Amino acid sequence: MSTPTTRRVSAEQQAREADLVETVVASFDHAPDERYREVMQSLVRHLHAFIRDVRLTEAEWQRAVEFLTAVGRITDDRRQEFVLLSDVLGASMQTVAVNNEASANATEATVFGPFFVRDAPLIEQGGDIAGDGAGEPCWVEGTVTDTTGRPVAGARLEVWEADEDGFYDVQYGDDRVAGRAHLYSGPDGSYRFWGLTPTPYPIPDDGPVGSLLAAAGRSPYRASHLHFMVTAPGCRTLVTHIFVRGDELLDRDSVFGVKESLILDFARHEASERTPDDRDLGGRTWSSTRFDIVLAPAAV
């Protein structure tokens, strides 16, 4: 990662800078917690390597301080701009990657996001998660199995998504519960529910992270998706999304959450077409998809 700039720096100067790195690293030598020491010493090395590689100017350092100060100022109980920052730098997704190594044919993980809520309503198989959320109905069905193909009965599936206006229920500031629920897989591992056809939406972009995206020439939009968190005894918890094949945002998701294996076909259905559970949708078009979930074994 050395740049042409770096190579013009004299050997004496490079040695002086390297000495400083070692001094700072050594200042963590006596941290009582071994893991804290390891993490902080690596952080120091990478932070200093960054400053040296780009030959960070004092004015740029000042701007970085001002940027982080602005991120802190806009963050409160309802908005977490540091998480957004981590998301748009791909740090959240890289952390997911590091902690969810591919395990045989197990379903891949992606970012958790800030919109999960505990204690979402329980629905029966075939129930509707939409609540008061507006949007086109979407039938989702599939199975939960382990990596050997055995059905996982009684797996808990948490599902949540934005409405057709691109907002999660918690973003409205009232107490509505919509577009979220939990259900359990049946004895054969199967599950099915009515959700909403996922639509794209922008992450909050009126703060410093929005300015970062603008300076980068990047869109704040996320590819359309529906969140899953699946837990079952003996299995690794799976946090993931499903994405919609054909969505034009798949290759520029603002938080880098898309994985090829998570892009599904969503079939389009006319209002006149019979639904899987004979439900009357009041003359609306609908969509459907199949998501077969494979859970990795829990870490030994």
Place this chain on the structure above:
Amino acid sequence: MSTPTTRRVSAEQQAREADLVETVVASFDHAPDERYREVMQSLVRHLHAFIRDVRLTEAEWQRAVEFLTAVGRITDDRRQEFVLLSDVLGASMQTVAVNNEASANATEATVFGPFFVRDAPLIEQGGDIAGDGAGEPCWVEGTVTDTTGRPVAGARLEVWEADEDGFYDVQYGDDRVAGRAHLYSGPDGSYRFWGLTPTPYPIPDDGPVGSLLAAAGRSPYRASHLHFMVTAPGCRTLVTHIFVRGDELLDRDSVFGVKESLILDFARHEASERTPDDRDLGGRTWSSTRFDIVLAPAAV
């Protein structure tokens, strides 16, 4: 910087993680400002290398978010915890190093710190910067020359320091002006003033940066010092400190500001000893030091 952990990661997994890095880097490819692109792409590479090297856990990522949120919460117009964080990670000092390469025999730079104030009082040669600040009088004298040894007349010297209780005037929350002033070098480049014998003090350690230092087993104390900022036409601005030889904190300054060349002998004087300018110190002991300043030429 690879760890044993890293080496256990499969080649496929490593490739997947490396692909994500390239995807995030590429998301900045179209940033209109070339320098912004360079800085952000390097930041992304180093940030991801850190996450991968330490195999950052999701719980650790969460703690990092909470830590930065706390840094943001305590930061206001009077307290800049992000600067403190940069300081204790050596990032401030590395930025100083990168921007102030050694130039022949020129005096070395160190951190600016958060306590400089514009428009500090003007004093005459031999004047007193202490104001109402309490502490032992310290006579400081020297010359300002360029790197060829020619005197620099009319150089502006800003000097500032903490009082004997370890506080700068601006930390008291009243409107006092103490322990700071500016003066000009004479026709022969010489300068002299009365200050206070520098004393050690802790950086503010009741916030998240204090917790970081505690977890690292590090002291919040700064080695005793007196700040200088010296400006003159045709010369590179020098921001530096002088340190006191024998101070036991020299090898563990909390912000890594100490450089060997900036450690000076401070002579100790009995109350009965005659002062350089025959000033009556009211029966107090005093100290004295000599700091000859060499300014690098301004960048061409």
